[in-house]
Amino acid sequence: MDIPRIFNVTESAHRIHNPFTPDKLATLGAALRLEPGTRVLDLGSGSGEMLCTWARDYDIIGTGVDMSRLFSDQAKRRAEELGVADRVEFIHGDAAGYVADEKVGVAACVGATWIGGGVAGTIALLTKSLSSNGIILIGEPYWRQLPPTEDVAKGCGARSISDFLLLPELVASFDNLNLDLVEMVLANQDGWDRYEAAKWLTMRRWLEENPDDDFAKEIRERLTSEPRRHVAYTREYLGWGVFALMAR
Numbered sequence: 001m002d003i004p005r006i007f008n009v010t011e012s013a014h015r016i017h018n019p020f021t022p023d024k025l026a027t028l029g030a031a032l033r034l035e036p037g038t039r040v041l042d043l044g045s046g047s048g049e050m051l052c053t054w055a056r057d058y059d060i061i062g063t064g065v066d067m068s069r070l071f072s073d074q075a076k077r078r079a080e081e082l083g084v085a086d087r088v089e090f091i092h093g094d095a096a097g098y099v100a101d102e103k104v105g106v107a108a109c110v111g112a113t114w115i116g117g118g119v120a121g122t123i124a125l126l127t128k129s130l131s132s133n134g135i136i137l138i139g140e141p142y143w144r145q146l147p148p149t150e151d152v153a154k155g156c157g158a159r160s161i162s163d164f165l166l167l168p169e170l171v172a173s174f175d176n177l178n179l180d181l182v183e184m185v186l187a188n189q190d191g192w193d194r195y196e197a198a199k200w201l202t203m204r205r206w207l208e209e210n211p212d213d214d215f216a217k218e219i220r221e222r223l224t225s226e227p228r229r230h231v232a233y234t235r236e237y238l239g240w241g242v243f244a245l246m247a248r
């Protein structure tokens with residue numbers, strides 16, 4: 001079981017697989033006022049940076065589930081490196097339908113809401129693991145400005161304009177689900193550059209090391225086209241944030 005190979009190549013050097021920079025992740029951790037010993041569940045935990053740094057900084061106890069074998073292995077190594085391997089566990093597997101054995105104080109899905117079939121479905125899934133008065137974290141894109149055409153939306157990596165909402169609409173959607181938005185940290189364009197531009201050097205190095213790989217042609221094409229695509233579309237049109245929610 002694994003995710004499509006393209007991500008395991010282009011994001012192999014990422015610690016954070018979203019437009020958050022380390023300072024944003026730290027800001028979010030501080031904003032949540034985490035008590036030591038808080039249990040945190042993270043569906044689509046990637047390379048584990050959120051759980052590992054929060055275990056180090058706030059003494060949380062974490063469980064991450066991720067379908068990428070590479071990212072899950074990197075997460076375990078990161079936990080060792082930060083000296084928190086006794087407090088965080090990383091499970092390699094499909095997080096769809098995953099419910100924690102023990103209720104958690106924070107249930108997160110940061111940049112992987114397809115796991116629950118969209119934002120509302122993922123919130124419903126996370127709620128099954130959440131203790132009363134627990135916090136749900138959703139990391140999700142939104143339109144900074146509405147794409148003028150469907151082609152522009154596709155340039156941003158969306159299937160269509162309707163994939164994402166404008167920020168006021170996204171915030172209103174939480175209201176409609178009877179949730180309080182209690183905290184919010186938003187990425188910015190520099191963060192998008194860290195997420196997207198970091199893939200370019202990774203792809204360049206990968207091509208140097210794997211010139212004869214079946215995948216080389218696709219990576220070559222991406223390395224050529226991605227910088228222009230990023231600055232024309234994603235960087236201008238797409239926002240991203242983590243929203244902290246509590247049931248009313």
Ligand code: SAH
Pocket residue numbers: 003015016017018043044045046047048049065066067068071093094095096109110111112115
């Ligand atoms: N939350 C992490 C990773 C976000 S990227 C971070 O912010 O760094 C999306 C992640 O979802 C990837 O790590 C990918 O491997 C994982 N993923 C995709 N489909 C999944 C599934 N069905 N179950 C678990 N993880 C999944």
